[in-house]
Amino acid sequence: MMRRILPLALLLLAAPATAQDRSPGLSGNLPAGAPEVQAPVPEVGDGRGGQPAGQPPATTEQAPPTGAPAPAVAPVAPAAQPARPAPATDALRGEISAEELGLQRALQGGRIEGRITIPDRQAASLIQPEGREWRVFHNRTLAWTGGIAVLGMLGVLALFYLVRGRIRIESGWSGRSLLRFDLLERANHWMVASSFIVLALSGLNLTFGRYLLLPLIGPEAFTALSHYGKLAHNFLAFPFTLGLVVMLLLWVRDNLPNRIDLAWLRAGGGFLGRGHPAAERFNAGQKLVFWITVLGGGLVAASGFVLLFPFAVTDIGGMQWAQRIHGILSVLMIAAMLGHIYIGTLGTEGAYEAMGSGRVDYNYAKEHHSLWVDEELAKARETVAPPGGARVAGAD
Amino acid sequence: MARLKFLCDADRCIECNACVTACKNENEVPWGINRRRVVTINDGKPGERSISMACMHCTDAPCAAVCPVSCFYGTADGLVLHDKDLCIGCGYCFYACPFGAPQYPRVGNFGGRGKMDKCTYCAGGPQADNSAVEYAQYGANRLAEGKLPLCAEMCSTKALLAGDGEIIAAIYKERVQRRGYGSGAWGWRTAYKEGLAV
Ligand code: HEM
Ligand code: SF4
Ligand code: SF4
Numbered sequence: 001m002m003r004r005i006l007p008l009a010l011l012l013l014a015a016p017a018t019a020q021d022r023s024p025g026l027s028g029n030l031p032a033g034a035p036e037v038q039a040p041v042p043e044v045g046d047g048r049g050g051q052p053a054g055q056p057p058a059t060t061e062q063a064p065p066t067g068a069p070a071p072a073v074a075p076v077a078p079a080a081q082p083a084r085p086a087p088a089t090d091a092l093r094g095e096i097s098a099e100e101l102g103l104q105r106a107l108q109g110g111r112i113e114g115r116i117t118i119p120d121r122q123a124a125s126l127i128q129p130e131g132r133e134w135r136v137f138h139n140r141t142l143a144w145t146g147g148i149a150v151l152g153m154l155g156v157l158a159l160f161y162l163v164r165g166r167i168r169i170e171s172g173w174s175g176r177s178l179l180r181f182d183l184l185e186r187a188n189h190w191m192v193a194s195s196f197i198v199l200a201l202s203g204l205n206l207t208f209g210r211y212l213l214l215p216l217i218g219p220e221a222f223t224a225l226s227h228y229g230k231l232a233h234n235f236l237a238f239p240f241t242l243g244l245v246v247m248l249l250l251w252v253r254d255n256l257p258n259r260i261d262l263a264w265l266r267a268g269g270g271f272l273g274r275g276h277p278a279a280e281r282f283n284a285g286q287k288l289v290f291w292i293t294v295l296g297g298g299l300v301a302a303s304g305f306v307l308l309f310p311f312a313v314t315d316i317g318g319m320q321w322a323q324r325i326h327g328i329l330s331v332l333m334i335a336a337m338l339g340h341i342y343i344g345t346l347g348t349e350g351a352y353e354a355m356g357s358g359r360v361d362y363n364y365a366k367e368h369h370s371l372w373v374d375e376e377l378a379k380a381r382e383t384v385a386p387p388g389g390a391r392v393a394g395a396d
Numbered sequence: 397m398a399r400l401k402f403l404c405d406a407d408r409c410i411e412c413n414a415c416v417t418a419c420k421n422e423n424e425v426p427w428g429i430n431r432r433r434v435v436t437i438n439d440g441k442p443g444e445r446s447i448s449m450a451c452m453h454c455t456d457a458p459c460a461a462v463c464p465v466s467c468f469y470g471t472a473d474g475l476v477l478h479d480k481d482l483c484i485g486c487g488y489c490f491y492a493c494p495f496g497a498p499q500y501p502r503v504g505n506f507g508g509r510g511k512m513d514k515c516t517y518c519a520g521g522p523q524a525d526n527s528a529v530e531y532a533q534y535g536a537n538r539l540a541e542g543k544l545p546l547c548a549e550m551c552s553t554k555a556l557l558a559g560d561g562e563i564i565a566a567i568y569k570e571r572v573q574r575r576g577y578g579s580g581a582w583g584w585r586t587a588y589k590e591g592l593a594v
Contacts, residue, residue: 114437114447117413118430125496126435126449127583135458135492206464206486214466223465223482230484234508310487310500310509320491 111317122311134320138207138327146207146331153335157342164271168349169364177359178376185250186358192243192293195236200334202229207327234308241301248294254281255290260371270368281372289340296333300326398560399474400517401588402548403568404448406579408555411436411446415547415556419450422518422546423535429499431515432547445579448547448556451476451497451515452587459489459498473539474561475517480533485509494586517558518545565592 116124181189205213205226214222261284267277269285277283282290306313306322314322345352350364365373411434419425419432432450437443457476460468467482487509489498500509520537523530530537538546548558557564565581569592572578581592 112435112437114435115439116433116435118416118433120428120430123430123433123496124435126437126447127494127586128496129494129586131458131492131494135462138462138488138492206488210464210466219465219467219479219482223467223484226465227484230486307487316491316496323488323491 122316125316128316130317130320134323137320137324142207142324142327142331145328146204146334149331149335150204150338153338157339157347160271161342161346166349167270167347169361170367171363173350173361174363176362177353177357178362178365178373179358180354180360180365181358183358186355188243188246188250189355191239192247192297195240195243196297196337198232198236199240200330200337202233203327203330204334205229207331237301237304237308240297241305244294244297244301247290251282251290252294255287257284257287260284261287276367276370278370279368279372280375281369283368285343289336292333292336296329296336300329300333303329397472397474399562400453400559401474401561401564401584402450402452402517402545403557403564403581403584403592405555405557405568405571406445406447406582407575407577408553408571409434409446409448410553410555412552414550414552415448418546418550419515422538423516424531425513425535426501429501429513431497431499431513447582448551449495449497449583450547451493451517452495452583453515453517454494454587455589458492458494462488462492464488469522471519473519475519477516477519477521477534478512478514479522480511480513483511485511495583515545518543561588568592 111128111130112126113124114126206229209222209226213225217225260278260280264277264279264284269283270276303322303326307319307326310319343351344355348368350361351368353364354360362373365376413434416430416432416434420430423431425431432448434446434448436446438445453474453476455474457468457470459478460466460470460476463478463483464486465482465484467480468476468478470476485500485508487498487500489512490496490500497514498512499514500512502508503510516534516537518536518538520526520530520540521534523533525540526537536546538544543549544558548556557567568578568581585591
């Protein structure tokens with residue numbers, strides 16, 4: 001232990017003072033603003049005599065710069081103190097090793113890490129004040145963001161429904177339908193959707209359950225629920241992620257943004273006025289939902305897997321960030337998906353069938369996806385009458 | 397009522413790890429879990445210090461604040477204990493704890509965390525004092541027998557102090573006065589929101 005040997009060496013050799021020599025009352029010799037060499041940790045109480053509690057080392061300026069000893073506040077009389085190294089002069093004090101300065105800088109209220117003799121590398125982190133910020137994030141930022149996003153979205157949707165009502169098929173049901181999503185597309189959509197809902201509920205339970213559910217059902221039942229919620233959250237992560245990948249492969253071609261989307265957005269998507277702007281298979285709003293799902297969901301999944309395998313790829317700071325990204329994006333996605341669910345069911349007449357039976361009404365399709373219908377009809381004609389092939393009389 | 401705290405006098409700690417061993421033995425802490433550990437900073441360089449660290453039983457404990465199932469409870473002595481029957485092993489207390497105190501047995505799937513384990517200040521858990529079930533889940537309840545945590549009682553240099561905050565602070569202050577130096581009460585400002593005037 002270096003620091004026990006050094007004061008001795010100092011006595012014998014009068015070597016340049018290092019951080020080790022220090023006695024109560026000596027602080028008065030420090031020039032104002034001189035780095036306080038002894039205490040390696042600013043966040044701990046200062047070990048020097050006569051300093052008030054909670055003073056970070058930098059406050060040595062408070063000591064009189066005249067060279068007079070700092071007034072001893074402590075009850076122990078100076079006379080009772082054993083002999084110790086002669087007070088170092090300012091000149092000696094000036095020689096602080098680079099390591100010592102580096103140490104002080106590293107310890108300015110930050111993370112303190114060291115060496116540990118047990119295999120658990122996380123244990124080498126002695127103090128991580130970042131936990132405080134993470135606590136504020138989890139208990140305030142996330143809870144408030146999530147609460148406002150989810151309740152706010154519900155409020156907006158309710159208001160929209162009251163003002164605008166259900167968007168009807170203006171020309172009524174035609175009775176004819178065309179295929180919009182095949183079985184694979186629908187099965188994949190529902191795999192993603194159902195796992196998303198369970199992931200969302202079990203996740204929200206971790207954020208809000210202790211305030212909303214725990215007082216209602218009591219600690220034992222709440223723990224049982226949260227335990228199964230955690231298991232569900234852990235396992236459903238896999239079908240959710242698989243579904244995202246399949247979704248990307250199936251639909252990315254029809255979701256690339258283009259000029260038609262600009263016109264659609266400029267026209268307010270048909271939500272505000274009457275009439276529908278032209279759209280291909282997916283309109284700009286649906287493309288937005290697609291990209292929120294794929295990119296947002298991708299990030300949620302990636303950060304989720306970091307959380308799922310604790311410390312496999314990162315340290316405590318990285319885990320905290322993964323949790324932050326996961327929590328915030330999740331609640332924002334939940335809000336976005338509430339909008340998506342509203343539009344796909346209650347909000348738009350004829351929309352749900354697309355993911356239900358897979359077939360949508362012809363009039364619905366013409367109103368919401370005019371360009372797609374044209375394309376589908378052209379394709380249908382082609383199959384009936386292949387260009388260049390023998391034309392069957394009366395086939396059209 | 398006393399306010400029980402830990403204080404590690406880093407200028408005395410010789411990194412012998414007796415506290416770590418005492419804790420493991422007294423509480424039959426499972427393999428892979430360390431309720432107490434000794435961290436050496438600046439190993440081999442000027443300013444080297446070793447600090448024995450475990451749960452500090454914080455004031456306004458961060459772990460309790462973030463626990464999604466609210467399984468922590470405070471005792472009249474200021475200890476922060478938890479109910480393992482309620483813990484779901486989510487790992488949040490580890491993210492919030494400044495001292496890396498919560499530990500998790502590896503059970504179940506993936507990196508699966510089991511029920512959190514941490515220093516109890518040798519005060520057991522919510523079950524009946526010194527019952528077999530309490531011992532199996534939390535280890536010894538020395539406090540109920542009027543004894544202090546074994547880590548501090550075992551410490552050969554008396555670097556690690558346990559007991560009422562004011563008393564151990566006074567002991568430490570007196571030491572610093574006598575010997576003329578002391579790097580302070582490590583973690584006190586973080587844990588108890590107060591430094592230690594010496
Ligand atoms: C796709 C892969 C996903 C993985 C691997 C994953 C994993 C995790 C993990 C490990 C946790 C920490 C708690 C625990 O262990 O239960 C967590 C929390 C959470 N997850 Fe997920 N998750 C995923 C998807 C989602 C989705 C899609 C949502 C929401 C729609 C979501 C919402 C949440 C929320 C709200 C929390 C709690 C955050 C907090 O209270 O701080 N997760 N997730
Ligand atoms: S040291 Fe960590 S586990 Fe112990 S009371 Fe403080 S925050 Fe909780
Ligand atoms: S691991 Fe257990 S004690 Fe820690 S926050 Fe999660 S449920 Fe609470």
